[in-house]
Amino acid sequence: MTVNEIAKVLEELAPLAHAEDFDNVGLLVGDPHMEVKGVLVTLDTLENVVDEAIQKKCNLIVSFHPIIFKGLKRLTGSNYVERVVLKAIVNNIAIYSMHTALDNSKMGVNAKICEVLGLKNPEILIPRAKSIKKLITYAPTADAESIKLALFQAGAGEIGKYSNCSYSLEGIGSFKAGDNANPTVGTIGEVHFEKEAQINVIYSFEKEKAILSALFDAHPYEEVAYEILTLENSNQDLGMGMIGNLDVEMGEKEFLLLVKQRMNASMVRHSQLLDKKVKKVAVLGGSGAFAIGAAKSAGADIYVSADLKYHDFYQAENQLVVADIGHFETEQFTKDLLVDYLTKKIPNFAVSLSESITNPIKYL
Known part of the structure; x- marks a missing residue:
């Protein structure tokens, strides 16, 4: 299969047209007509990921985050982005990014979070308007x-x-x-x-x-x-975040500990607990401060996301609990989702799950 043919399979899950306007998705590096020998799926494309692709003889990296986000004016290897792109070009490795196209997919990032947390009957939290x-x-x-x-x-x-x-x-x-x-x-x-x-x-x-x-x-x-x-x-099958229900309601602290355990989070930052039972849960992978209002309007008991600033927690206003578990932690299972998807779609093709550590945040 060529890079283009695999890209078409990925677009069945997450059409690039569904990405946000600010984003940079699709084929970022490489020849679309190149024959693919193997696919390596990763959350981020860093130098160690390119090295892993070389070692595993994969000449296509499917990455959630785009390594090229802003325009490049030169390629001299002066920063990590340029070094990744140069190494990929020198080793004839293509890089394809999905990012917000997959965020907006009903079967994408947030659906995977719902699956991991055991949320039932999930629906889009912020359906895309005028689509x-x-x-x-x-x-x-x-x-x-x-x-x-x-x-x-x-x-x-x-x-x-x-x-x-x-x-x-x-x-x-x-x-x-x-x-x-x-x-x-x-x-x-x-x-x-x-x-x-x-x-x-x-x-x-x-x-x-x-x-x-x-x-x-x-x-x-x-x-x-x-x-x-x-x-x-609004398109109920397209948009940011998801909201679903627990089979059995539980206490707020009990649920947050469950989130920490299932999402492999080192810590959970949260707003004031309200001493209420948790039944309806909203989630949004990655930076999700913009969706706190939508979670409140949807009647969520808890909203799980990442990258919340100090003043974002005030937006809870004692109507729900807002929890930040970390950017990487909310999106880490995305690569498992993509490996499972590609393996089912092209079962006779070599698809590998990256073992490289790409989370830049460490905790004491």
Whole structure:
């Protein structure tokens, strides 16, 4: 398989279009057409990880965090980022990053945290707004079903657990073909009236190119009339953080000790305990101060995240317990998730879990 082919498999889990605007995801180093001999999955791409890839004969590193985040003006090896990139290039190793594309995936980083903590029926904590679009098009009634089928096959009409969703209206369309036109129906220079169906389907924004291509290929008309609207609905299958429930409620301290044990955390920083039972838990891997308000609004008893500053803990306002277990600790199981995913998708391919230690934070 090539780097590109493996990237397409990864994009089925986390489309790059789902990444945040500030992020740098996808293939960061290497030839997309290079044949891959082995894949090494890591949380961070550091020099020791590149050395591990060389030792294990892996020429593709799939990393959660991007080693190149800001623009590089030179490659002289003067800092750890430049040294990693140079070593990868010299050893013909490609580097692919997923980061917030995987953060926003319903089966990504936060789903893995929910799994480790035993949270049931998890849902997206902050669904992505303005990521659902609506296509309205018009076609001869006789061709409507075949056009809808083509749109469905391209990914349109998916709502939660349902697929092939659409809405149609019938009416009369009119047009007059000009001198250089090649009309499928009607006569040049004459107004033609045609029984037509108005077809309405929704889709996730990243599928637009494929859906429009399917529309143009399937539609019989020389000129295809269509409209695209961006909906205000939030996408319940895409977004940051997750919230789920414990099978059996427990005390706050008991739950925090459970978090510390299951997430291999060296310490747990938390806001004032409220002497309440914990049932509903919100989580967000990585830096999560921005989602404290969403956790409160969702009725979470405890919010587990990382990188919280002193004043962030005040936002708990005695409505929930806010807990910081460390950035690495919230995301460490991401590489296990990716190894499991790739092993199932390409079972006859060499996929290795990195053994390199990349957490830069140490505790006394």
